[in-house]
């Protein structure tokens with residue numbers, strides 16, 4: 447490994463000041479606003495909705511995109527569930543629009559320099575319901591470069607019975623909208639920072655109403671929780687606001703679809719069936735490592751290939767097959783939300799002798815988070831890795847390589863940066879990625895790649911073939927560190 451100067455990522459510390467939403471648990475107060483010195487995390491605070499195990503969703507793919515560069519920091523993800531194509535298309539359209547705007551505003555994203563260093567776009571997902579004929583997903587967007595709070599959330603709903611994508615207001619029956627809006631107003635008026643006249647205007651105009659009523663989901667006890675982004679229905683200083691209407695109050699106002707969503711939230715059925723005509727099955731490789739690696743990196747040329755941001759379907763399985771063919775081991779810096787979706791792939795990677803590292807839950811710049819948020823990002827991911835493989839990780843790679851003493855102090859995991867950056871997130875060209883590694887690699891280098899990109903995975907056979915012929919051995923990061 448080459449020696450690195452500490453990445454000077456203190457830039458943002460103390461410069462961001464948002465008011466965070468403090469969501470309440472089931473049965474708790476219906477909503478409040480609190481202040482935080484750090485930014486709100488890309489994932490909302492623990493949601494009172496019932497948690498969903500995404501690994502049970504047949505044919506699920508998580509569509510991820512990200513950079514690993516502090517000059518152009520973005521990470522986006524949304525799920526693609528068979529049968530819910532119209533909903534997937536809506537999420538894809540939203541994510542691609544936000545990403546295109548973000549990238550066009552930063553010269554560094556497109557190969558230039560300067561611009562928006564440290565201003566990060568993060569879109570992450572959370573399953574709300576995946577049961578019976580109902581699918582619900584919340585996308586949370588953190589974008590401090592945009593207008594408003596920098597944090598916004600939208601829920602997406604799919605009605606498998608009707609074969610239709612629905613937005614949050616579709617949970618309420620059309621002829622009950624007046625009563626529903628009246629109840630919301632009653633609950634909001636009198637809250638600090640809410641102007642009654644402005645609230646009336648916002649909720650009476652169909653376009654602005656649709657824009658602010660875009661985040662609704664049921665609580666575990668059947669109440670309807672409505673989340674308003676900061677500045678939507680009150681002054682920005684009031685923070686994000688939440689109203690939870692009890693089950694007794696809201697049930698008479700629900701649409702037929704809303705009632706089914708409520709039922710599947712409170713008492714989920716065992717499986718999800720959205721009427722998909724084809725559910726792809728993912729083959730999971732079964733290679734098993736033959737004991738410990740005895741490569742001595744003091745005697746032979748070693749290199750540690752690292753693959754970030756996965757696991758991904760189908761790329762990670764393909765990659766495992768390439769690695770097994772050359773008896774190569776690698777290190778996977780996995781993102782927790784993807785581990786939760788595909789624990790079988792993480793297990794297969796570990797069984798084949800690869801190392802599994804922690805790359806946070808949803809790829810935020812950890813240096814912009816509070817200590818508690820850093821701990822949560824890393825601990826949730828380590829727990830998911832341990833659940834998948836039986837072994838907790840010892841290494842973490844900070845997203846964008848952004849680490850500072852505060853992040854280091856928040857975890858016992860050892861940070862791993864890299865010596866050779868292929869910039870494969872930017873250059874989706876297998877031959878270029880392969881040539882970069884082959885031309886630039888030096889003994890004992892840690893090489894940065896991403897297994898969410900088919901082009902990066904396609905580069906691997908050429909890398910393994912050429913470098914094996916030059917006497918290189920492919921080892922894990924921990925093995926490299928232990929034998930140097």
Ligand code: ZN
Pocket residue numbers: 512513514754755805809845846
């Ligand atoms: Zn990454």
